Amino acid sequence: MNFELSEELQGLQAVVRKLSQDKIKPRARAIDATGEYPQDIFDEFKKADLLGLCIPEEYGGSGAGILGLTIAIEEVTKYSNVLGLMLLLTRLPTGPIMIAGSDEQKQRYLPGIASGEQRAAFCLSEPGNGSDVAGMQSRVVPDPEVPGGYLLSGTKCWISGGMQADWFVVFAKTGDPSNRSHHEIGCFIVDGDQAGVSRPRVDAKMGVRGIDTADIVFDEVRIAPRQVVHGGFSLIMQSLNAMRPVVAARGIGLAEGALMYATEYVKARPAFTKTIADFQGIQWEIAKAATEIEAARLLTYRAAWMADRGEFTKEHVPLLSMCKYYASEMAVKVSGLCVQLLGAAGYMEDHPMEQFYRDARQLTIVEGTSQIQLGLIGKGVIHHDLWWD
Numbered sequence: 001m002n003f004e005l006s007e008e009l010q011g012l013q014a015v016v017r018k019l020s021q022d023k024i025k026p027r028a029r030a031i032d033a034t035g036e037y038p039q040d041i042f043d044e045f046k047k048a049d050l051l052g053l054c055i056p057e058e059y060g061g062s063g064a065g066i067l068g069l070t071i072a073i074e075e076v077t078k079y080s081n082v083l084g085l086m087l088l089l090t091r092l093p094t095g096p097i098m099i100a101g102s103d104e105q106k107q108r109y110l111p112g113i114a115s116g117e118q119r120a121a122f123c124l125s126e127p128g129n130g131s132d133v134a135g136m137q138s139r140v141v142p143d144p145e146v147p148g149g150y151l152l153s154g155t156k157c158w159i160s161g162g163m164q165a166d167w168f169v170v171f172a173k174t175g176d177p178s179n180r181s182h183h184e185i186g187c188f189i190v191d192g193d194q195a196g197v198s199r200p201r202v203d204a205k206m207g208v209r210g211i212d213t214a215d216i217v218f219d220e221v222r223i224a225p226r227q228v229v230h231g232g233f234s235l236i237m238q239s240l241n242a243m244r245p246v247v248a249a250r251g252i253g254l255a256e257g258a259l260m261y262a263t264e265y266v267k268a269r270p271a272f273t274k275t276i277a278d279f280q281g282i283q284w285e286i287a288k289a290a291t292e293i294e295a296a297r298l299l300t301y302r303a304a305w306m307a308d309r310g311e312f313t314k315e316h317v318p319l320l321s322m323c324k325y326y327a328s329e330m331a332v333k334v335s336g337l338c339v340q341l342l343g344a345a346g347y348m349e350d351h352p353m354e355q356f357y358r359d360a361r362q363l364t365i366v367e368g369t370s371q372i373q374l375g376l377i378g379k380g381v382i383h384h385d386l387w388w389d
């Protein structure tokens, strides 16, 4: 067993760490304050060739895989969670195409993401159902004019990057929407400029500001046969399973960033003729937080390594879900502690703690809530998917 990152990954980590310190750290608060899309940082990512980390070289990416993306996101989210999301969005909508798309679909949609010429979004959630995927109401019906084609209708909501997306991966029922059969769900690629696509509203959000979440409405959008990805419910699940470490990385980086900041603060803050850091009660809290961050990193790096080996099918779910569950809950806990360590200063906008805390709250909800992850882990334990002999 080798716990050391490869030379390539260490190099990537160093490059992203420097870019994060030089370009992201000074911008993070302003991006949150204005909520404006940080095109300047997108351009920096593009220049540094970071938009194709998880895309294979044959489709224009760098082939660093899920582990490479995980490591990059950990560095970026030490300072800005929304910019971690920007990198995450290079994998979330491309995942179903990489897993189940045809070579033609891969050639058509992946190089543009890797080069930064295009952006994409993943449309699964709907106003009436988030966790309950089988309850979705969006549907396709056969296109009477195009054999093998469909007409897609439905409303998707909370779609990250939906306003910037050049194309969408959309999931919809292929039969009666009231039928909960897993076999009647399909996956479709929709170009953002197609007739019938609209983006009528964006959400006002608690955190992760700078990349909007949006409603995306599909009104009888024409789906050509080339836009159909062969896969349904299990493709959704496999795509999300492979993403668990990528979301977890946002929690790890956030907790590291918060603890780095809070630790320097308590070392400098005088109290009772010492500094806050001199008190054992404070040191123990810092020690517990650091231990939990390391535990989350180990779970996450292993899950990323597994995902890169193609181990994101059902039997691998518990280990993948554990990293997302643990890292996102840990991020909420550690960022909450860090607010406390700064006292009143932690509550004020003069310091980034309140932003870390607001941003962390998203992570236990997106891409499968903590409760959904626990359900998946629990099922795996009951089925002896873990260490039973």
Ligand SMILES: Cc1cc2nc3c(=O)[nH]c(=O)nc-3n(C[C@H](O)[C@H](O)[C@H](O)COP(=O)(O)OP(=O)(O)OC[C@H]3O[C@@H](n4cnc5c(N)ncnc54)[C@H](O)[C@@H]3O)c2cc1C
Pocket: 121, 122, 123, 124, 125, 128, 129, 130, 131, 132, 157, 158, 159, 160, 161, 205, 208, 213, 362, 365, 366, 367, 368, 369, 370, 371, 372, 375
């Ligand atoms: C900032 C942000 C960005 C997002 N980006 C995207 C995106 O890009 N694409 C996309 O498709 N979606 C996106 N989402 C939506 C996200 O995936 C859903 O919010 C999530 O899946 C949960 O669905 P829900 O909000 O409808 O909660 P619900 O499913 O209504 O659940 C509400 C509560 O009930 C709990 N619950 C539900 N079912 C169970 C159960 N069986 N057992 C125990 N507890 C349960 C949940 O854990 C939760 O606490 C985003 C959400 C946010 C907040």
